[in-house]
Amino acid sequence: MGQSLFCDLSKAFDYVHHDTLLEKLKFYGISGNANKLINSYLTNRYQRVKIKDNHYINYCSDWDNVKQGVPQGSVLGPLLFLLYINDLPDTINDMSSPVHFADDTNIICSHQDINVLNDKIERVLQKINKWLQANLLILNLKKKKKLFTFLPNTLKLYKFA
Numbered sequence: 001m002g003q004s005l006f007c008d009l010s011k012a013f014d015y016v017h018h019d020t021l022l023e024k025l026k027f028y029g030i031s032g033n034a035n036k037l038i039n040s041y042l043t044n045r046y047q048r049v050k051i052k053d054n055h056y057i058n059y060c061s062d063w064d065n066v067k068q069g070v071p072q073g074s075v076l077g078p079l080l081f082l083l084y085i086n087d088l089p090d091t092i093n094d095m096s097s098p099v100h101f102a103d104d105t106n107i108i109c110s111h112q113d114i115n116v117l118n119d120k121i122e123r124v125l126q127k128i129n130k131w132l133q134a135n136l137l138i139l140n141l142k143k144k145k146k147l148f149t150f151l152p153n154t155l156k157l158y159k160f161a
Contacts, residue, residue: 005107005121007128010140012103013081014069017136018042021070021084028083038080045071068136084135091131096124 009015018039025035045066051059070077070084081103088105089098097108107124111117132139 005109005125007105007107008140009103009105009132010138012085012137013072013077015137016070016081016084017068020135021080024083024087028086041076042070042080085137088128088131088135091127092124095120095127 021042022035022039025031025038030038046063047066048063049061053059070080082100085100085103085105089100092098092107095109099106099108105128107128109117109120109124111120
């Protein structure tokens with residue numbers, strides 16, 4: 001018997017904390033000039049929003065300094081994000097099977113005893129929440145999360161807020 005939890009991070013690429021990312025990169029062996037180069041890539045960045053109306057007139061917001069997050073639309077941004085969340089599975093590997101895809105994380109827990117399974121899921125969620133808080137990331141609660149319970153030859157779907 002098992003359950004799977006589908007988690008989506010809220011504005012994940014926007015909430016990457018630069019100092020935390022740089023420390024994680026040092027842990028993975030990216031230090032010295034390479035770390036300084038990435039720091040330079042992340043800091044002193046500015047962005048604005050540009051929209052075009054139905055008459056093809058452009059409207060732009062003021063430029064604003066980007067103090068956190070990784071650049072989207074770049075090749076390096078998604079890679080930096082994946083390195084930022086790379087240690088999340090280590091916090092729950094002993095109780096579940098996490099799978100990453102971009103900013104989505106799917107967690108599969110299983111056990112023959114439903115009570116043990118429910119306890120395991122609760123502990124996994126607590127550990128994930130602790131990791132998210134430590135890494136300044138937030139679960140997207142606006143998207144519906146789904147919890148599947150699967151038994152041999154059956155599949156039940158539960159939605160929760």
